[in-house]
Amino acid sequence: MKIRAFVLAAALAGLGMTAVTAADEPQAVRQQLMKKVGAAAGALSGIAKGEKPYDAEIVKASLSTISETVKVFPNHFPAGSETGSESEASPKIWENMDDFKAKAAKLGSDAQKILAELPADQAGVGAALGVLGKDCASCHESYRLKKE
Amino acid sequence: MGRRATRLLSGLILLAVVGAGAFWWLTKPAPWDAAHWEGLGEPDLANGERVFWAGGCASCHAAPGAKDDARLVLAGGRRLKSPFGTFYPPNISPDETAGIGGWTLAEFGNAMTRGVGKNGEHLYPSFPYGSYARMNAKDINDLYGYMRTLPKGANVAPPHDLPFPYNIRLALGAWKLLYLTDEPRVQVDTAEPKLARGQYLVEGPGHCGECHTPRDALGGFEADRWLAGAPNPEGEGRIPDITPGSKSIGSWSASDIASYLETGFTPEFDSVGGSMVEVQKNMAKLPASEREAIAAYLKALPPL
Secondary structure, rough: HHHHHHHHHHHHHHHHHHHHHHHOOOOHHHHHHHHHHHHHHHHHHHHHOOOOOOHHHHHHHHHHHHHHHHHHHHHHOOOOOOOOOOEEEEHHHOOHHHHHHHHHHHHHHHHHHHHHHOOOOOHHHHHHHHHHHHHHHHHHHHHHHOOO | OOHOOOHHHHHHHHHHHHHHHHHHHHHHHOOOOHHOOOOOOOOOOOHHHHHHHOOHHHHHHHHOOOHHHHHHHOOOOOOEEOOEEEEEOOOOOOOOOOOOOOHHHHHHHHHHHEEOOOOOOOHHHHHOHHHHHHOHHHHHHHHHHHOOOOOOOOOOOOOOOOOOOOHHHHHHHHHHHHHHHOOOOOOOOOOOOOHHHHHHHHHOOOOOOHHHHHHOOOOEEEEHHHOEEEEEEOOOEEEEOOOEEEEEEOOOOHHHHHHHHOOOOOOOOOEEEOOOHHHHHHHOOOOOHHHHHHHHHHOOOOOO
């Protein structure tokens, strides 16, 4: 009995450790960061489409999330993290790291600029999302690979 | 003996000549009868502009990285890598010498729908006439008129860089015989106007299949894998399956698809990427009804 419990505990601990390691991998970290940006864009889109009422606090929080998140995003592409964990990162990132960082910085500074003159209504949020969406696309155009 | 050999030889030569003649006859460039391009009247420039964006002309014929108004200068400059070699889309601006300013409507229309160049030569199907073949004469006339209003550019694109045997233009006649058709790619309920319109846009001017449908060893579509996804011709990664069986977009509703084509955002708020970025920019310029028709057609496809 004791042995069985011990084995079970060890197995669980092992599982836990694997999970921790996986979440710490740069591939997983950067995927989480992109999901955060996506969720913030989603909140803005809900307002832009009129599915949610305009709410200045949500607009402010979403724009801050985007600008803060993309600031750290390019730090999670160390050598050796090119593939694995279903990474969709293109090898071009490591060939053109400066351009990749510049594109991330552009999204950050655009979000910052919009934050400074907070969009005051649904149409304003729509226009802002148009600007940010172009930044997303211009980076994904060169640096994101679809695998299926 | 000698006589027999001579007879055999002349027989073989005759056979070769007849064979070559038959090959030439079967595979010679086949422009439309002149009447196809007559009586179309003054082009409707507003429709021509819509056809222009639906057809994605700027994606290949504008300079790489061109933004906004620079995308209307169709002087060539991009490189298209493929398993058959590298293609250089030519200057199709209205410049009389570097571009196609000197082309008649019939010459333009035969290039678009029959893959026949101004000098009667076969064009390479990297120019997607295999899709444009489905376009009607009115749209071609309107597009022709609209493109004549665009700025001229003096750039001369280099010739295609293709290894043997792909550099033999005559062989393209055989390719056309095997693959060039203006028949529908799949059966959808064309009594439904939205589906009929979506089919026209996707299979014709939109030429979606050129990237989203896998090709066989000779570069023709695998007919039973229509829009089922394919390797990325430009390198790593894949061009996704866009049928209802797709792992990436099969769960999207028609309005999700239309909204993606308009804004570039997926329902999960990921964004458009890769070569689809250019396509989405073009699709965003179409009326909402056109994007809805495309979405309805994609949802009506056989799932693969």
